[in-house]
Amino acid sequence: MSKSTNITWHDAAITKESRRKQNGHGSFVLWFTGLSGSGKSTVANAVAKELFDKNIKNYVLDGDNVRHGLNKDLGFSDEDRTENIRRIGEVANLFVDAGQVVLTAFISPFKADRELVRSLLDEGEFIEVYVKCPVAECEKRDPKGLYEKARKGLIKDFTGIDSPYEEPEQSELVIETDSSSIEECVEQVIQYLKGKELI
Template identity: 60%
Template sequence: MTTQTTTMKTENTVWHKPQISKLQRAELKKQKPALLWYTGLSGSGKSTVANAVDALLFTLGCHSYLLDGDNVRHGLNGDLGFSDEARVENIRRISEVAKLFLDAGLVVSTAFISPFASDRALAKAKLEEGEFIEVFIDTPISVCEQRDPKGLYKKARAGEIKDFTGIDSTYDVPVAPQIHVKTDTQSIEQCAEQIVNYLMAQGFIPAQAFTSTVTSTPA
């Protein structure tokens, strides 16, 4: 169970309605705004798959942007740790940022562990119906530990890192994700194409044939 943070609201502020709507921006880009919310254990391949999808969308002429968990913690969320409370605030902030990107008419990807189902639900609740697409990067922890691209599992097992998801911190497995990929049995190219095909099938981006040129490896 997570602890929800209380956000301070500035007094005497009124929401300013922009002259150009989200719909107008999306129509200009010939696509529908969507948030691809990648979730999975550390080392499951979230960032690798998200980057492959972003690159594929770019080759298709789509307007997209990737918000990576580590990158965001270098700036916007650089003041947050990894306690349950900090993780909740981390997701709250990125949800608000993602919402702004959707207002610009983009297809947005967020690659975060986002371990708590309640926080993912809150992120979904901020958006319009159908815009939130949960992408479960389903990789066994044994495979993640074997990869251990950042050496984090080794440190967690040695007690050098506390509150590490999958070791001494909870991960709520998605119950009904819109997209379910397995990087231990699928190549990165197959994962990326599965996700982009979903976007086409659901009408978020124009349906078109493509040839994948992405050659990333799981991380």
């Protein structure tokens, strides 16, 4: 429930449709979800570069980066994780309204939180991309050394170790980074977007 009172929504002078027309492409969210080390940020940034090269305006919201600023007041309890995703959903919605493509790379372990973000957007504007990779492979990669710290008990509530990850059941896209190259993953996303006539 909102704590704000005495506020009124102010309609913008420029519509989302007008911004899309000026940009020459649709606007939507590519929501990359998966375990730490699955390749979310890597694939999201590679897709962003491909879109940029096609003159498609886009921006990547990365989990760690956002926690340096907007969400630096949040920890990793279930409640804070939910608030983290809620805020990102609202920011992503603003990007879509501005006529841009926004790519988000967040573990976002809870189905309810991902569905909340989906509900903020219009039909077809939320594209869930499940970056599927076995926890054993993610732990083997361990690019930030987080799994090792979690196994030693130095990090609590770590997704995949002592905090659950609820796998998506009906993602628009599933990319398997343990068996596909980054280039193949990017091509899979681009072909999906073309098939849906979003780019």
